Amino acid sequence: MVTQTGAVPAAAPIPRLLIPELDKCIQCGFCLPHCPTYRLLGVETESPRGRIHLIEAAAQGRIPIDRRFEEHMYVCLGCRACETACPAGVRFGTIIEAARAEIGPTGSAPARRMTLLALRHLLPHPGRLRAGARLLRLYQRSGAGRLARALHLLPRRLAAMDALLPPIPDRLFAPAQEVFPAIGPRRARVGLLSGCVMSILFAGVHEATIRVLQRNGCEVVVPRGQTCCGALNVHNGEREAARAMARRNIDAFLGAGVDAVVINAAGCGAASKEYPILFRGGAARDAERAARYAALCRDVTEFLDELGLRGPLGEVRARVTYQDPCHLAHGQHIRRQPRELLRAIPGVELVEMEGADRCCGSAGIYNLVQPHYARQLLEEKVTAVARTGAAVLVAPNPGCMLQLAAGVRAHGLRMEVCHLVDLLDRAYAAHAAP
Template sequence: MTSVKEKQVIQDEFKKRMDEDELLNCMRCGFCLPSCPTYIESGFKESHSPRGRIALMKAVVDGVIEPDEDVERTLDLCLGCRACEPVCPSGVKYGHLLEEARDIINQNKKHSLPVRVLRQTVFEGLFPYQNRMRVLTNLLGIYQRSGLQSAVHHSGLLRLLPDSMTSMERVLPKVPTMKEMKNRPTHLPALQAQKKRVAFFSGCLMDTMFLKTNDATIKLLQHAGCEIVIPKEQNCCGALHGHSGEKNMGKELAKRNIAAFEDLEVDYIITNAGGCGAFLVDYDHLLKDDPEWFMRAVAFKEKIKDMSAVLVELKFHEKDLSVQPQRVTYQDSCHLRNVQGTFLQPRVLLQAVAGADFYEMKDADRCCGSAGIYNIVESGMSMQILDHKMEKVAESMATTIVTANPGCLLQMKLGIEREGLSGVLRAIHIADFLLEGLEGQLEGSK
């Protein structure tokens, strides 16, 4: 419960920190409404639309309403998918407004002790430290490989958890060993005639839980003619912090990453996770009030490129790629599409793979409901969105769903598990799928 004093502080901070010009840019035209999943899933509730949320922010700034629990609730229910931005005729940067509003609320309200401990553990004690991420992932690996996971499944203990959490436990990838996670090279040569020198943003979850996908990405880039540098000093991109009202920690992580990459003399900084890439290209906005770092952030941003965009630029799709016959569809990563503007390149690559019968899924650009930790903290709405996504998957009659973000990948695997389609339908990251195509071609050429 937010106290009267906390509400006043939050309201004052809204007046000081919210970009009123950006709030006024919203013309209330409603073009954003058909693109907003929570507006649709809530039964067309205005307060759960981008237009409605901007109106609430403006009302708080103007002192018309208090920043009460209802305002906080509607902001929390937003996925942050930013599908409203590409369709907005005024170019409103809704994502920036949402992050600022959430940060103001979270930094100026008193959380309960359990919530404070959890937030401090996750945001300050875990994600900023890659060694700790490795330790946690290694514990998960021990759980998977020791037989404990099988014993837990047979014991029925998982039935004590919510259904979504039980299903999520079943779809977690087989994680690497500690030795594999620590055995990360810092420099790899091109395996074809060198065309580019690039740096690879390895990420936190991507370089632990999804290490094999990172390895696949690196192999693809090498075969495309890239010399690759992987700086050890890099860390978590800060997206989780920025989206969850912890902007100061997000800024600190951003500065560390900029410093880690800025002297490498590379053509591009490559990402393979849509959510990470979108936050990285927003570093200039994140640090706009810091004269020392703003221009450094601009220079950093200009080099960020998704792996699919680089592969298409280097004509990787003209290679002889082949997989076993299967019907393939693609689920867009919201942030890769809506923030980075990358959506054609993944499709170009998938359509170039022999044996892959590509089918464009209806509403492939609509959020799957993952949205970072949204599927954990807002499970009801997330599963409602996922159920509708799985209806579109069924209509596509695909046997393989390809996506380009770890959260989306786990969410689609969760959908497959919930629908009882394991063994019939699979979800895979585009890097892993393209590596299958490359290895199929290399095997066939022997």
């Protein structure tokens, strides 16, 4: 046995953390150059290989789960670019989520309490979310926001959040009907996951998604019983709450008798498709239903590509660049479909940016937890975006849209940030009323 220096403190092994995914890592280091935080910091501890090694060491009891360990686990964006790079097929997302489940949310005690509050008591309840959004809207419009900013009343993290948040729109997504009929012959009956952030900040995207699906012969169901997908809970070590939320969604959609669950937020899609992992080792019924549900889940771009886009599309004349949301490209291996959909729109000129599949720094609530690194990544991203000379930046995920819009704003670029379905919707509209 090797003599240990640096007085390695003994810690209790954590057998449940010795998950099978760990075994696949061969420590080849191919992930390093693909990891945004390794690129930024150049240290092994902020790389996928290093984190896996530390998680294994913690599982074996070679190191305790302490502040330092927590830091390494939460500097990770969870972007999963390493999964794309890994020749051995290691599912890093699963590993880091397991480690975070041992830690719980990160940050100072008050920050932790706030995160927990949100994760446990806000996200699972659409009603509370909407109420909160309305309050926030009031804060933004009453002038209190401006006042708070002017007086530097907000704590640092809240200030970051404040800078990032777009004005809460007038309209939240609260459709009057549960079912939207197909236009033309019905090709499929699909469910739409409305989620948390999307419903509040991007009601327009949901409406566009429904219209595009309808025009493609889909009957769209928006089950009332659904809730947030729980991705943020999983990413921040709150698995129990996540399981409860997953069960609600599984029940709502399996009960709705749909051919597919269409998801227009990449993070929600990846999390939904991974419900089976969330329920691993649990009750057989949960596992079986999670597997059935996951098999139905489709990102909207993936779904439209599989279904085959129905015309007629009008012209949208624009130079467009496409940001691969991490949880679409790395989490769901969806890269080709969105690009082909964009190319299908007459008038769209698709220009690739450098490192399109590199994280923009949003990464769920990362930009709130690690604003410093998030800002550096965003800087890099906006520079790449600007170089394309595009007028439209497409990023089919709410976190990316918020982060990129903030970046574009800060740089004073004249560039629209939108979802892919926004452009499709516009193209259909353009044909209807040229």
